[in-house]
Amino acid sequence: MDRRSFLLTSGIALAQAPVTATAVIGVGNRGSYLLESVLAQPNAKVVELCDNKPDRLDKAATKAAAQSPKTTTDWRRVIDNKDVEAFYIATPPYLHAEMAVAALQAGKHVYCEKPVGVTAAQVAAVVAAAQASKRIFVAGQQLRSHAQLAEAVGKIHDGIIGDVLMIKAQRHATSDLPYDSTSADWYYDVTKSGGYLIEQSVHNLDVCNWVLHPRPISANRFGATRLHTNEPAGRSIFDCGTLSYNYPGGAQVSFTQNVFHPRGMPHGGQNVLVYGSKGAIDLMYACMMYPLGAGAPVEIAAKREEVPHAHTIAFYNAIQRGAPLPAGIKIGAEAALTAILGHEAMTRQNTVTWNSLGVSL
């Protein structure tokens, strides 16, 4: 093929390549990052942006100026916009379910930040809408698109540490979110964020579900506000908690969270330590396997340069090519419900089962 014909043909191919018209709702911290991830995709175009804080909307519109998106402070106008095919939700957690259900019912593909909902009823509503829809639904559990983690979890499933016996996992932070931060208007209200476990630890609990699939049977626990009582004023979320989850087959997860792990003190941050009959794995960062008994530690999944925006790429590949989803509604709902189960156990200071939550999975 000569150069002219090649250019003509590739031009036609480019013209025919699918481009998904996309809107981003909630362009705060996470929404700004998601907006950048959409702008980086040649097969997506940002056609509308929404935030009820005009300053944030302006900033996002400037960032996306090359694609000339419409802007609105009313998310229902985006639902009514027939040109919008894909709908990103990055608003505070209590708004996710209502927005996701409306978008799915309007025939849009949905990328919904975690958690899918903050109550079991909200999660159930999204599950019903996603199942009734022919559209793609992706939950923002982006660790599922982390290639190193996926390789390590695959090896655990293949038996590299034998039977999984228990997991010790945690999410410890060195401080609360700043009380003057822009998210403080929803984060400290348990009805809006769900609390630390549902809003943040949902990622770590999802990794536990991934290893021990599909989900726990019950949760038992303790949760409290031990240090930051009424800080900020009206606070209704815990600042620490310890939980145990029972999984089918007898495996247990012991989970702790707090926001007062001093910087520099060992054993802080996030980890998921998976103990099996042949050895244990420090899963979340190093992916090292420590054999039980004699033997040197072995790296079971090498650190690599992860594909930037892999979760967003997977969303568009599912829409345009029918590629499998890394975290569809089942994974997103189970992650949220596992966190909700734990939160209820912490609140009731008792053992909580799905039945007692009114959930039939």
Ligand SMILES: NC(=O)c1ccc[n+]([C@@H]2O[C@H](COP(=O)([O-])OP(=O)(O)OC[C@H]3O[C@@H](n4cnc5c(N)ncnc54)[C@H](O)[C@@H]3O)[C@@H](O)[C@H]2O)c1
């Ligand atoms: N996947 C991840 O790793 C990750 C990381 C951070 C946050 N998140 C999730 O993203 C979501 C947003 O978190 P954030 O840190 O960006 O919070 P944020 O407060 O910075 O942003 C939320 C935005 O939503 C806007 N908003 C609120 N109500 C709205 C409404 N009715 N209509 C339109 N816009 C509205 C706010 O004005 C704000 O700009 C949360 O669910 C959070 O859990 C996920």
